[in-house]
Amino acid sequence: MYRRKRLAVGTCASFLVVAMVGLVVLSSGTAYATAMATAEGGGFTVTADEIRSDEFLLYPSVGENTEGTTPVAVVEQRGVEIDGMVLSGEKSIPLIDGSMEISFAADETVKADEQYIKMTNLQAEEATFNGQVVNAQASDNPEKQFQQTAGENADPEDGYLTDISADSPGMVQKDVEMDAVYLASNEITLPGLDVDVEYHPDG
Secondary structure, eight states: OHHHHHHHHHHHHHHHHHHHHHHHHHHTSEESSBOOOOSTTSOEEEEEEEEEEEEEEEEEEEEEETTEEEEEEEEEEEEEEEESOEEEEEEEOTTSSSEEEEEEEESSOEEEEEEEEEEEEEEEEEEEESSOEEEEOOOSSGGGSEEEEEETTOOOOOOSSOOOOOOSOSEEEEEEEEEEEEEEESSEEOTTEEEEEEEETTO
16 A cells, blocks of 8 residues: 555656656747657647648658557648647546646747647648648658648649749648647747646546
């Protein structure tokens, strides 16, 4: 009984340390090569009033969550700006009834130079693509069999009537809700950061 109690206390302490490390790193204003997977099922949710990126690339791939391998859509983007961003995830706590929810919110525009996201679902009230190209092609690499691009990286085949422009921003999405299992940013700035950790005894 004592060992189990000590393990539970140690587990809670570990979660607290992770949260504090995240707070220290992110409150400095920048984070490098950040990756996060906190929600139940190994995923997390990102909501935003608006997401803009100069260059945008989407293709199918696979990701990992606590249940194993899962199909995902990978988004790679450059020159990213996010208004009203909230990143949140919920995790059950071993040996203790209930769960812990942690969220990161920024009250000003978040900026990232490059991002790599593995997502399982995305909903947006409105999406605008500039220089959009959707390309289904034969390839030994499954990630190259279907690709959607927008922005300055758009590279369409020569057409007759269609003149594809490739100005920035290549992608704009409004009122966004995204379920993801992995997110990495080369360099990201989160002004007005607010980190919140909540314990839910009823799970």
